[in-house]
Amino acid sequence: MYKTLLLSIVLFFSYILVSAQSIKGTIIDExxxxxxxxSVVIEGTTNxxxxxxxxxxGIKGVENGATVTLKASFIGFLTQTKEVSINKETIVHFTLLPNHKELDEVVVMAARELDTDASARATEQHAAMVLNVVSANTIELSPDLNVADVMQRIxxxxLEQSNAGVGSYAIVRGMPKRYSYTLVNGVKIPSPDNKNRFVPLDMFPSELLDRIEVTKALTPSMEGDxxxxxxNLIMKNANDDFSFKINASTGMSTLFMEGSGQDFLTYDQSQTNRVAPHHRAVPGYEASFRDFTTDNLVISKKTNPIDFNIGTSISNRFFDGKLGVVVAGNLQKLHRGSDTHFYNIGFADIVNNVMSLNTYQHRQYSSEMTRGGVHNKIDYFFNPKNSISLYNALIFEREDQVRETERFRLWDGEYNPETNSGTASLITRIRTTEQQIYNSTLQGKxxxxxxxxxxxxxxxxIASRKRPDQMVFTxxxxxxxxxxxxxxxxxxGGQYRQWEENDDRDYTAYLNNTFDLQRFGALKLGGLYRDKARTxxxxxxNFKPQNDETKVDExxxxxxxTWTLTNPKGGQTNPLNYDxxxxILAYYxxxxxxxxxxxxxxxxxxVEHTDQGYELRNPRYGEEPSANQTYVDYLPSLHFRYMINEKSNLRASYFRSVIRPGFFEIIPYEIGAEISDSEFTERGNPDLERTITDNFDLRYEVFAGVRDNLFIGAFYKNIMDPIENGIMVDDRGNTFVQPGNYGSAINYGLEVDATKYFRNFGVKANYTYTHSSITTSKIMYQREDPEDSSSDIVPLQVDQTRPLQGQAKHIGNVSLLYKDQKNGFDIQxxxxxxxxxxxxxMVYYEKDYWQKAMWQMDFSVEKHxxxxxxxxxxxxxxxxTHRILFIEEASTENQSKYPAQGNVGDNLVVRDDRYGRNFQIGLKYKL
Incomplete structure (x- = not known):
C-alpha cells in the first residue's frame, strides 16, 4: 500500500514538473x-x-509548449511586450527605454549616469587599472553620513578614529594615511590639516556624491604620489531631466542621553577672539590679561543634545540639453564624544624593560560638530565637439570640544582604585577647530x-584650519x-591659551591630449603645473594664577x-610661524x-619635478632661516588586462610612486611633551627625504550579473626610505621624537571582494589580508657596564622590526541587504x-600601542x-564597540585592579574609549 502511495506521489509531481514550467530573466534600463x-506579467492572466x-x-506555473505574451513595465519607462514559446525553462530579458518624447533636434547625447550600481560595475570592468567604485545608490542605502564612513566599506x-569616535582618515591596504591622496572630480585638493597632506574625509557629507572611485594602481596620467x-570623490552632476531631492533627519547619541552618566558640556564659541592679541595690535605688541576674554571659557551642560542632518539637491538641463545646472547642499550638527580611560606608562624595571602604569586619567570628551558643504556645477555643450564646465565647492567643519580630565598619580599608593580616592589633577581643555576646503575648477573638452x-x-x-583661543586650565x-x-x-605650569592657523593654497593647471591611432592604439600626452603656498x-x-586659596567641595x-600673563609676546619666534x-611640474x-x-x-x-622649501618668519639665533630642496622623479607604470570572456578579466599592474614629506615635518621646530600630548619632545627634520615605492598588483575579476561581482587580488609594495617617527638622542643626551627615513619596508597582501544578489536578498562582503615590515630605531635602557649592577643606566638606540603604523593583518566587511518592493522596504x-x-x-623598544581587534555593526532601514x-x-x-589600546606586556595583580584593565596576565591596557550608539530618523523626498 505504502509503495503504491509513494509511486502515485512521485508520478504526480513528475507530471507537475513536466507540464508546468517557468520563465526567468532580467529587466534593466539602457x-x-x-x-x-x-513588473512582468503574462497578458490575460494575473500570473x-x-x-x-x-x-x-521568475514566473512559475506556465504550461509547457504554450505560447504567451509577456508584458514588462516600470514607472517612467515604456512598456515592452514579447511573445515567447515555453520550452522547459525559458529565459526572456527586457531592456526598457525611458518614457519621454523625442526632441526634433538633439545635440547632446546623455552620458552614462554615474550614481548607479550598474555604472559602478561597468567602470570597474572596463578601467585600465585596478579600481573599486561605490555608487550613490549604495551610499544612500548605507547607514553612513560622511565619506569616511563609506570608505571603510571598500x-x-x-579608518583612523578621532578622540570623539569619528573616523577621519583612510588607511588603504595597510599603508599609513600619508600614502594616499584625495581628488574631487579628478582634481587633487589640498588638506586643511596643520601637519600633514592627507584630507579628513569625514568633512564630506556622503549625499553630495554621485560615486567614490578608489584607484589602487596609478597610470601615468594620474598624479604619482x-x-x-x-x-576620487565624484560630486553630483546635472540629470537629463528636472530632479529635486530633499532629506532631513534628527537623532542623538546614547552617550549623552539623560541617565547615561555623562553630561554633554559646551561653551559659547561665539565669544571667542578669532585672532591672537599680537595680531590685533601693532607688530611687537606685548599683551596683558585685559586682551583676553573669559566669556568663551564658561562651561555649561546640555541635556539630551539633538543631532540633525538636512540636505537638498536640484538639477536640470536647458536649451535642448546644452546647459546643465546642479546645486546641492548639506548641513549636519552632530554631538559626539567618548568616555575614556587613559594611562601614562613608565618603567617598573628599567633594565629589564618592564613597564608600570604611572598615571590614570579619566577623560570625557564632548564634541559639537557642525559640518556641511555646498557645491554647484554648470556645464555647457557648444556642439558635439566642444564643451565647458565650471565647478565650485565649499566644504566646512567646526568642532567645539570640551575635554574634562581627572588625572591620578599611581605611585606610592596615592590612588585607591576601589574607592576612586587619591591625589589628582583636574584638567579642562576647551578648543574650537574650524576647517574648510574651497575648490573652483574650470574645465574644457x-x-x-x-x-x-x-x-x-x-x-x-584653498584649505584652511584655525584653532582660536585653545585653553588648558589645571x-x-x-x-x-x-x-x-x-x-x-x-x-x-599647565595654564595656557594658544592660537593656531594654517592654510594651503593651490593654483593648478592640467592639460591632456589623446590621439586615436586606430589599429596602432591610442597615445595620451599631458601634464600639470602646481604652485602651492602654505602659511x-x-x-x-602662558599664565600664572594669583589665587592660592583652596576651595572645599567645589x-x-x-x-x-585672577591671572598674570608670563610671556606677553606669545612666543612669536617659535619656528611654527613659517611660510x-x-x-610641481609634471608631464607624462x-x-x-x-x-x-x-x-x-x-x-x-x-616625470615630476619638485621644488619644496620653507622660510621662518622670526628665526632665532642659530636657526636656519630658510631651506630648499629640488629633485626629479621618473615614475613608470604598466597595466595589463586580459578579457577572458565578456564577464571576466585578469589584470596585472606595476607602477612607481613618490611620497613627499609634509611641510610641517621639514620645519626645524621643537614642541615640548606638554604641548604634543605625548611623553617626549617632538622635533622637525629639515633633512627628511622623499619616499619611493614600487607597486605590483594582480587581480582576477568576474562580473556575473548586472550588480554582482567577484574580485580576487594580490599586491606587493617595496618602499624605499619610508618616513616614520623614530627616536633620536642629541649631543646633550636629550631624547626626542623625529620623523626620519628608515631604510626600506615591504607591504603585501590578498584581497577578496564579492557581491551577490538573490532576488530580494543581497550579500556584499570583502576581506583583506595584509603583511608589512619596517625597521626603525627605539630606546632600550641597560647598565653602562652590564657586569656591574651599580653602574649608570644609559639609553641605547636599538632597531625594532614591526608592521607599518595602522596596518591590520585582517580587515573585512559583510553587509546583508533585503528589499521588499511590494511593501516598500529596504534593510541593510x-x-x-x-x-x-x-x-x-612609542619610543621604547617593543612598547608600541596596539589597537585591539574591533567589530562594528551598523543598521539602516527605509520605508518607501x-x-x-x-x-x-x-x-x-x-x-x-569600545576602542582599546594596549601594550604587549602582561599585567600584574596590582595593575589589574585599575579601571578598564583585564585579568592578571592580560595585555596592559593604556586606553579604553567608549563612544556610545548613534541614531538618526528622517524623511526623504524625491521628485
Missing part, C-alpha cells in the same frame, strides 16, 4: 542598471513577478580633429570616594581666577595598445571588522511610499 521593482535586487524575475580600507590608493581630443582644467583651491584636587574635596589652582602661525600665551571656574612653498606619456580583442596594455612614464545590516594593529608608535516619499532610520555602532 545603462544596464537593474530596474528593481519592475507575474516583481524584479528583485539582482535585476531578475575592500582594503580601514600615492601608494595605498587615490580616492574639445575634439580638435577626428583623431585628436584635448581636455584641460584650471584650478584654484587644578589640583584631593579625591575621596570619587568626589573632589579640596581643589586649588595649579601654579607651576602657518602658532602663538601660545571646583574652580576659569573666570573666577612654505611647493612647485601614456600609450594604450590592444594586441588582440581580448588583450589591453596601458603604460608609459610620468553592515558589519566592519578591523584586526589588531599599531595605533600609536508613493509620490517619492521615504522614511528612514540609521543606527551606528549598535554593539557599542
Amino acid at each position: 545603462n544596464g542598471e537593474a530596474l528593481i521593482g519592475a 507575474g513577478a516583481i524584479v528583485g535586487l539582482n535585476g531578475s524575475y 575592500s582594503g580600507v580601514s 600615492a601608494v595605498g590608493g587615490a580616492m 574639445h575634439d580638435l580633429l577626428p583623431f585628436w581630443n584635448l581636455d584641460w582644467s584650471a584650478v584654484y583651491s 587644578r589640583n584636587a584631593s579625591y575621596v570616594n570619587g568626589v573632589p574635596k579640596q581643589v586649588r589652582v595649579e601654579d607651576f 602657518n602661525s602658532y602663538i601660545r600665551y 571646583d574652580w571656574r576659569y573666570d573666577e581666577v 612654505a612653498h611647493e612647485k 606619456g601614456e600609450y594604450k595598445l590592444t594586441p588582440s580583442k581580448r588583450t589591453e596594455l596601458v603604460g608609459g612614464v610620468r 545590516l553592515a558589519n566592519v571588522f578591523t584586526g589588531k594593529r599599531i595605533e600609536q608608535l 511610499f508613493d509620490m517619492g516619499l521615504t522614511i528612514f532610520v540609521k543606527a551606528r555602532n549598535i554593539l557599542d
Whole structure:
C-alpha cells in the first residue's frame, strides 16, 4: 500500500514538473542598471513577478509548449511586450527605454549616469587599472553620513578614529594615511590639516556624491604620489531631466542621553577672539590679561543634545540639453564624544624593560560638530565637439570640544582604585577647530580633429584650519570616594591659551591630449603645473594664577581666577610661524595598445619635478632661516588586462610612486611633551627625504550579473626610505621624537571582494589580508657596564622590526541587504571588522600601542511610499564597540585592579574609549 502511495506521489509531481514550467530573466534600463521593482506579467492572466535586487524575475506555473505574451513595465519607462514559446525553462530579458518624447533636434547625447550600481560595475570592468567604485545608490542605502564612513566599506580600507569616535582618515591596504591622496572630480585638493597632506574625509557629507572611485594602481596620467590608493570623490552632476531631492533627519547619541552618566558640556564659541592679541595690535605688541576674554571659557551642560542632518539637491538641463545646472547642499550638527580611560606608562624595571602604569586619567570628551558643504556645477555643450564646465565647492567643519580630565598619580599608593580616592589633577581643555576646503575648477573638452581630443582644467583651491583661543586650565584636587574635596589652582605650569592657523593654497593647471591611432592604439600626452603656498602661525600665551586659596567641595571656574600673563609676546619666534612653498611640474606619456580583442596594455612614464622649501618668519639665533630642496622623479607604470570572456578579466599592474614629506615635518621646530600630548619632545627634520615605492598588483575579476561581482587580488609594495617617527638622542643626551627615513619596508597582501544578489536578498562582503615590515630605531635602557649592577643606566638606540603604523593583518566587511518592493522596504545590516594593529608608535623598544581587534555593526532601514516619499532610520555602532589600546606586556595583580584593565596576565591596557550608539530618523523626498 505504502509503495503504491509513494509511486502515485512521485508520478504526480513528475507530471507537475513536466507540464508546468517557468520563465526567468532580467529587466534593466539602457545603462544596464537593474530596474528593481519592475513588473512582468503574462497578458490575460494575473500570473507575474516583481524584479528583485539582482535585476531578475521568475514566473512559475506556465504550461509547457504554450505560447504567451509577456508584458514588462516600470514607472517612467515604456512598456515592452514579447511573445515567447515555453520550452522547459525559458529565459526572456527586457531592456526598457525611458518614457519621454523625442526632441526634433538633439545635440547632446546623455552620458552614462554615474550614481548607479550598474555604472559602478561597468567602470570597474572596463578601467585600465585596478579600481573599486561605490555608487550613490549604495551610499544612500548605507547607514553612513560622511565619506569616511563609506570608505571603510571598500575592500582594503580601514579608518583612523578621532578622540570623539569619528573616523577621519583612510588607511588603504595597510599603508599609513600619508600614502594616499584625495581628488574631487579628478582634481587633487589640498588638506586643511596643520601637519600633514592627507584630507579628513569625514568633512564630506556622503549625499553630495554621485560615486567614490578608489584607484589602487596609478597610470601615468594620474598624479604619482600615492601608494595605498587615490580616492576620487565624484560630486553630483546635472540629470537629463528636472530632479529635486530633499532629506532631513534628527537623532542623538546614547552617550549623552539623560541617565547615561555623562553630561554633554559646551561653551559659547561665539565669544571667542578669532585672532591672537599680537595680531590685533601693532607688530611687537606685548599683551596683558585685559586682551583676553573669559566669556568663551564658561562651561555649561546640555541635556539630551539633538543631532540633525538636512540636505537638498536640484538639477536640470536647458536649451535642448546644452546647459546643465546642479546645486546641492548639506548641513549636519552632530554631538559626539567618548568616555575614556587613559594611562601614562613608565618603567617598573628599567633594565629589564618592564613597564608600570604611572598615571590614570579619566577623560570625557564632548564634541559639537557642525559640518556641511555646498557645491554647484554648470556645464555647457557648444556642439558635439566642444564643451565647458565650471565647478565650485565649499566644504566646512567646526568642532567645539570640551575635554574634562581627572588625572591620578599611581605611585606610592596615592590612588585607591576601589574607592576612586587619591591625589589628582583636574584638567579642562576647551578648543574650537574650524576647517574648510574651497575648490573652483574650470574645465574644457574639445575634439580638435577626428583623431585628436584635448581636455584641460584650471584650478584654484584653498584649505584652511584655525584653532582660536585653545585653553588648558589645571587644578589640583584631593579625591575621596570619587568626589573632589579640596581643589586649588595649579601654579607651576599647565595654564595656557594658544592660537593656531594654517592654510594651503593651490593654483593648478592640467592639460591632456589623446590621439586615436586606430589599429596602432591610442597615445595620451599631458601634464600639470602646481604652485602651492602654505602659511602657518602658532602663538601660545602662558599664565600664572594669583589665587592660592583652596576651595572645599567645589571646583574652580576659569573666570573666577585672577591671572598674570608670563610671556606677553606669545612666543612669536617659535619656528611654527613659517611660510612654505611647493612647485610641481609634471608631464607624462601614456600609450594604450590592444594586441588582440581580448588583450589591453596601458603604460608609459610620468616625470615630476619638485621644488619644496620653507622660510621662518622670526628665526632665532642659530636657526636656519630658510631651506630648499629640488629633485626629479621618473615614475613608470604598466597595466595589463586580459578579457577572458565578456564577464571576466585578469589584470596585472606595476607602477612607481613618490611620497613627499609634509611641510610641517621639514620645519626645524621643537614642541615640548606638554604641548604634543605625548611623553617626549617632538622635533622637525629639515633633512627628511622623499619616499619611493614600487607597486605590483594582480587581480582576477568576474562580473556575473548586472550588480554582482567577484574580485580576487594580490599586491606587493617595496618602499624605499619610508618616513616614520623614530627616536633620536642629541649631543646633550636629550631624547626626542623625529620623523626620519628608515631604510626600506615591504607591504603585501590578498584581497577578496564579492557581491551577490538573490532576488530580494543581497550579500556584499570583502576581506583583506595584509603583511608589512619596517625597521626603525627605539630606546632600550641597560647598565653602562652590564657586569656591574651599580653602574649608570644609559639609553641605547636599538632597531625594532614591526608592521607599518595602522596596518591590520585582517580587515573585512559583510553587509546583508533585503528589499521588499511590494511593501516598500529596504534593510541593510553592515558589519566592519578591523584586526589588531599599531595605533600609536612609542619610543621604547617593543612598547608600541596596539589597537585591539574591533567589530562594528551598523543598521539602516527605509520605508518607501508613493509620490517619492521615504522614511528612514540609521543606527551606528549598535554593539557599542569600545576602542582599546594596549601594550604587549602582561599585567600584574596590582595593575589589574585599575579601571578598564583585564585579568592578571592580560595585555596592559593604556586606553579604553567608549563612544556610545548613534541614531538618526528622517524623511526623504524625491521628485
